[in-house]
Amino acid sequence: MERGNHMSLLHLTLRNIWHRRFLSLLTVGAVAVTVAFIVLLSLSRESVEEGAKRGYGPFDLVIGAAGSETQLVLNTFYHVGAPTGNIPLAVLEQAQADAGVDQAFAMTAGDNYKGFPIVGIDPGYFAVRYDGGRLQAGSMYASTGQTIVGAYVARTLGLKVGDTFTGVHGLVQEEGHAYDHDAGGGEYEGATAAGSGTVDGDHEAGHDGEADGVTEEAHAHESFRYSVTGILPELHTPDDRAVFTTTDYAWAVHGLAPEDREITAVLVKPASLLGAHTLKETLDGKDSVQAVYASRAVGDVLNAVDQGARLVGVLTAICVLLAAISILLSLIAAAGERTKDVGLLRLLGKSRGYVWLTLTSEGLLVTAAGVLAGLVLGHAGAAVLKDVLFAQAGIQIRPLQFTADHWLIILGALAVGLLSSLGPAYRMYRQHPLALFKS
Numbered sequence: 001m002e003r004g005n006h007m008s009l010l011h012l013t014l015r016n017i018w019h020r021r022f023l024s025l026l027t028v029g030a031v032a033v034t035v036a037f038i039v040l041l042s043l044s045r046e047s048v049e050e051g052a053k054r055g056y057g058p059f060d061l062v063i064g065a066a067g068s069e070t071q072l073v074l075n076t077f078y079h080v081g082a083p084t085g086n087i088p089l090a091v092l093e094q095a096q097a098d099a100g101v102d103q104a105f106a107m108t109a110g111d112n113y114k115g116f117p118i119v120g121i122d123p124g125y126f127a128v129r130y131d132g133g134r135l136q137a138g139s140m141y142a143s144t145g146q147t148i149v150g151a152y153v154a155r156t157l158g159l160k161v162g163d164t165f166t167g168v169h170g171l172v173q174e175e176g177h178a179y180d181h182d183a184g185g186g187e188y189e190g191a192t193a194a195g196s197g198t199v200d201g202d203h204e205a206g207h208d209g210e211a212d213g214v215t216e217e218a219h220a221h222e223s224f225r226y227s228v229t230g231i232l233p234e235l236h237t238p239d240d241r242a243v244f245t246t247t248d249y250a251w252a253v254h255g256l257a258p259e260d261r262e263i264t265a266v267l268v269k270p271a272s273l274l275g276a277h278t279l280k281e282t283l284d285g286k287d288s289v290q291a292v293y294a295s296r297a298v299g300d301v302l303n304a305v306d307q308g309a310r311l312v313g314v315l316t317a318i319c320v321l322l323a324a325i326s327i328l329l330s331l332i333a334a335a336g337e338r339t340k341d342v343g344l345l346r347l348l349g350k351s352r353g354y355v356w357l358t359l360t361s362e363g364l365l366v367t368a369a370g371v372l373a374g375l376v377l378g379h380a381g382a383a384v385l386k387d388v389l390f391a392q393a394g395i396q397i398r399p400l401q402f403t404a405d406h407w408l409i410i411l412g413a414l415a416v417g418l419l420s421s422l423g424p425a426y427r428m429y430r431q432h433p434l435a436l437f438k439s
Contacts, residue, residue, distance in 0.1 A: 014365075023330050024366055030326040031370025032377055034319040035413055039378025041316065042405040044389070047397040054237055056294040057129045061268040061276045063091055066288045073297035076107060076265045078238040079117045083109055086262035087289050094283070095266050100275020103128050106263040108250045111167040113226070113243055116153045118167050120247040121267075128269060130235060137161055138230030141245055144252050148230035152240040152390065163228045167253070224253045236396050320416060323370075327363055327420035360421040367417025371410055 018024075056062075056077040064072040065085030074080045095104040105128075108120035123140045126133030133140070138161035141148055149159050159165075226245065234240065251261050270276035280291040383399035390396055 027326050027330045027366050028370040028373060030323045031367055031413060031417070032373035034316075034323040035371050035374025035409060036377035036381060037319055038316055038409050039375060039406070040381050040385075042403065042409070043378070043382045043397055043399070043401060046401065046403055046405070047389075050396075055298065057237075058269045059129075059267040060270055060294055061280060061291060062294055063087065063095060063266040063268065063283055063289060063291045064264065066285075066290045069290065069292045069297045070300055072265065072290065072292055073294050074301070075109070076267065077294065079119070079242050080238075083264045084290075085288075086264055087266075088287070089261050089263055091283065091289060092263060092266050095268055095279065098275070098279050098282075100271050100278050101268055102271040102275075103269040105267045106247050107265045107267060108247050109264045110250055111169055111253065113165055113167050114157060116150075116157075116241055116243055118147075118226075118243045118245060118249065120245055120249045122247060125267070126232075126244075129239075134233065135230040136233040138228070141229050144246050144248055145224070145226055146229045147226045147243050147245040148232055149228055149243050150232050150240040151234045153243060154231045156387075159228055159231070161228055161230060164225050165228075166222050166225055240396075241390065320412075323413075324416045324420045327367060327417055330363075330366065360418065363417050363421030364414060367414055367420075370417075371413045374413075375406070375410075 056073070059077070062073060062076050064076065064083065065087050067084030071081055072084045075083050089106070092104060092106040095101055098104075103124070105122045105125045106120075109117060111118040123133070123142075126140070135148065136151060138148070153159065226243075226249075232239065232244075247263070248261075250256075268276070268279065270279070276293070280293070282291075283289050284291040379399050382397050386397050386399055
């Protein structure tokens, strides 16, 4: 008999939802959008925190040109933004000779291939950073012009071992323009300079030197070809979206004399915390050089993200409130429509508890449907945004990840649905069946 009551309760709840399917669908949609938004934020936050922790690996100290600490760390480890400048090659030699340093690698940057940075670094970096530095295909570069490419770059551009290409000066290539950090943040038109058509005399006279320099720069890059010798496996770090080659590539491309050779940064794996502190005190602030703790700069970025997350949290709370109001209004309308039906059920012998369960189960069922749809929608949105976020910000979002936050989201949404159901259910519960039937 009890099983029959449960079955009839479920049947009645489903029938009531179907009878008011348009309003029920709107309620499900409100819950789904809210849940999807929260799920997407949760996945993004998890990805940012995980990526930040894994981004710099064992290299607790980075040395570069004086400027923004955050900019130096983001460019060096996350390949975001422009370098703060260049530093003398002698800084690398000083770091490698320091007794408190376990490993130190020079990095050179400044060119790109189809928007992906070309990074010069000693092959030993991969063995230290990724515990052996195994490749997905091919072999490690050994001479100037040879490269290995990140898995994301290879997949996006269709590169394979044996392919050749030419780079472009600057960090970002977009519609023929590149950002030239060596020129103080200006732009040059490497791709369009040769075929830009005619210009007026004043303009031509005022920029002959600049145009000649740009043309020479473009020819230098066009004549220097890179070859792909290997493909990196999926590392789930920003290194997936970079091209790596020997440190001397920038010197070779620009034909720099030994006395003019500089590097962009030095990545340092200290032998101890004391070693890192000693080297930082020795180099920081001298000869336009800064030494930065990677964890500190990344922590500053995460703090800034947390500040933004608080604003997003307010928007999330508003969405939750709107979803709760939607459920409440839906159930109030349902209670108003079914007053006589409920009164008849009571006169036929159904208990107050049964009436209570009828309305609360409807609210929970509609909420559960919205939660399920929201989870699917949130993860689908993460899958769609995956490549966009990684390409623009190096955030490696994992669409299929299921975290502890998901359980909180599910339980929280169901709790909101239940609380929204209590008011209308209590109103029907406390009234006499004759009053319900006659209203």
